[in-house]
Amino acid sequence: MEGFGIHIAGLRKRYGEGEAVVNALKDVTMTVAPGEVVGLIGPSGSGKSTLLKCLGAVIEPTAGRMTLGDEVIFDDGWKIPDLRALRRDRIGFIFQAPYLIPFLDVTDNVALLPMLAGQPNDVARRRARALLDALDVGHRAKAQPSQLSGGEQQRVAIARALANQPPVILADEPTAPLDSERALGVVRILNEMAGQFRTAIIVVTHDEKIIPTFKRIYQIRDGKTFEEKGQGAG
Amino acid sequence: MISLAGRDILHSWPRFVLTGVGLGLLIGVTLTMAGVYRGMVDDARALLNNSGADIWVVQQDTQGPYAESSSIHDDAYRSLRVLPGVARAASVTYLTMQVRRGDIDVRAMVVGFEPGQPGEPGYLVAGRQITRSHYEAVADVKTGFQLGDTLRIRRHDYRVVGLTRRMVSSGGDPMVFIPLKDAQEAQFLKDNDAILGERARTAANPALNRPGVPGLLEALQASQTANRNVNAVLVQVAPGADTASVAGEIRRWKHLQAYTRPQMEEILVSKLIATSARQIGMFLVILAIVSAAIVAFIIYTMTLGKIREIAVLKLIGTRNRTIAGMILQQAMGLGLIGFMVGKTAATVWAPFFPKYVLLEPGDAARGLLVVMVICALASTLAIRVALRVDPATAIGG
Secondary structure, eight states: OOSOSEEEEEEEEEESSGGGOEEEEEEEEEEEOTTOEEEEEOOTTSSHHHHHHHHTTSSOOSEEEEEETTEEEEESSBOOSOHHHHHHHHEEEEOSSOOOOTTSOHHHHHHHHHHHTTOOHHHHHHHHHHHHHHTTOGGGTTSOGGGSOHHHHHHHHHHHHHTTOOSEEEEESTTTTSOHHHHHHHHHHHHHHHHHHTOEEEEEOOOTTTGGGOSEEEEEETTEEEEEEOSOOO | OOOHHHHHHHHTHHHHHHHHHHHHHHHHHHHHHHHHHHHHHHHHHHHHHHHTOSEEEEOTTOOTTTSSOOOEETTHHHHHHTSTTEEEEEEEEEEEEEEEETTEEEEEEEEEEOTTSTTSOSOOSEEOOOOSSSSEEEEEGGGOOOTTOEEEETTEEEEEEEEESSOBOTTSOBEEEEEHHHHHHHHHOOOHHHHHHHHHHHHHOTTTSOTTSTTHHHHHHHHHHOOOEESEEEEEEOTTOOHHHHHHHHHHHHSSEEEEHHHHHHIIIIIITHHHHHHHHHHHHHHHHHHHHHHHHHHHHHHHTTHHHHHHHHHTTOOHHHHHHHHHHHHHHHHHHHHHHHHHHHHHHGGGSSSOOOOOHHHHHHHHHHHHHHHHHHHHHHHHHHHHOOGGGGSOO
16 A cells, blocks of 8 residues: 555544534544545444545544645644635545536536636636546536436546545445446446546445445444455455 | 636526516616606606796795695786896796597696797697687697697687697696686686676675666676686796896795795705605615515525535535625626616606606616615525535535
8 A cells, every 4th residue: 555545543523512422433544545446334324424524624523633645634623724625625525416516517517626726717627628538428528417317427526526636535425326337337437537546535335236346445333444355356 | 717607597597587587577667666756857847947937926925836826916927027137027827627629538737828928838849839819729749639639628619739748747747738818717717607696696795786886796797707817927037137136026025926946946846746756765665675585585595496506516615705706696697687677678668658757877877786786685695595505415414
């Protein structure tokens, strides 16, 4: 394993106070290397979404340490002043549904992130088209999201997550709405993109079809992670 | 950076345009209401301009002849003509009544004037001025009368010999000009039965029907049927004369009230149409509130329909001010579409209003500003909702 994509150690998240306290995450430790795709699985209520929100810097963990690349971003408190910029520039998100912006065409859905990061529109769009080509949806660059199939929408969502070349991508049940063939296709693409862009990808999933494809899996139970070796060849 | 608001508008333009049209019709009504008020003020000014007077001389302690009734003797103009600074003076009467043409009644202000004197219609669009002493009329085109039409005013018929334009009362009723003597008669003319009764009562009064005074009864009865009063004397001052001074002299020496042009305008605009103005003002306030509520509701529901997209935008790092700007621009865009539709609608339907509707460019500019401010304020509710959206809601679980 070379360097860190993302490293988490002793992460805890507690909701509420006193008798109403809920310890959603008790001791989460995981490491994902650049270019690696790992699965994060667990039953409902085990803390997957809480962990994803902590990793995505949308909620603040109660304690622990998170390192992104070489930089400590959380150590019993955020070490990055601008979490919005952190999410924009260094974390990619893929959601259960594609959640593309319906009033932007495919190119601009992908180009929006580089634009938000301050890149000129033409540069951002060139980057978007390159990603769309790489994901084999370049021919739909001018289409509206509503004109795409579910699989195409999810590939555009992957392109959007990669748009700012983040060191880590968090994928929340990315294959949930897809049939087996398309679900496996998405995983294949995630593996290819992880390798191509040296991105660490964490895939939260319930999907029995794709779990065997991961080389490493983190199982989360009662707020704790347990690493398992997967069956994937990758 | 691309315009998110512009893209959203383009994406759902039918809904946006339809909403804008609905709002625009409301704005059109608002602009029209303002135009009605402007029309009333303009009518009042037109009334003063068209009279050709510098000073209105009326009954003492009244604000006649337009805002209150005024009655002065019809020879008052003679004593006014000789005052220093007075160039011309002429009696006029004003009587608002139903003027009949065949089976059609037209509400009009009948003006009695002396040809060639102040009070005469300043210009004609067809026909000629009145040249005969009786039973000719000049009518404003808004009455719908044509040259050669025969009008019935009280008991007499008048032939329309001339047509004029923009000669209206302060209430917007078109004017019909007839000779002064005819107008004086029409103003106080009793019906035949009333005249007979009055004559009988006078004859039965021993104080007025004394055997030793021949001709007294006839003289009294003649005076009872003739009207020697007019409503006002219109005065034009001589070149170089100070209008206020001349008016002051009239008030001082003639025991009459004299109003200069600014004073008469004040009476008409601030008093005569003040209630209507307040009425219209109330309508404008209500329409502004309704417009604001509609814009707020539309923008709010549009924003609620995009909560998930807003959460995604926030999650991927969009600034709050970008999201707020998107909502604000949409509200402003809606306002702009609404204003354009409203202005067009008001311009199209204004000529069909029975009263004069004056759409001033200044009012349109102020209207646009108010619409934009209202839209900006109305968008704050939606912006508040959008800024409260938790980016975490984009992540399931």
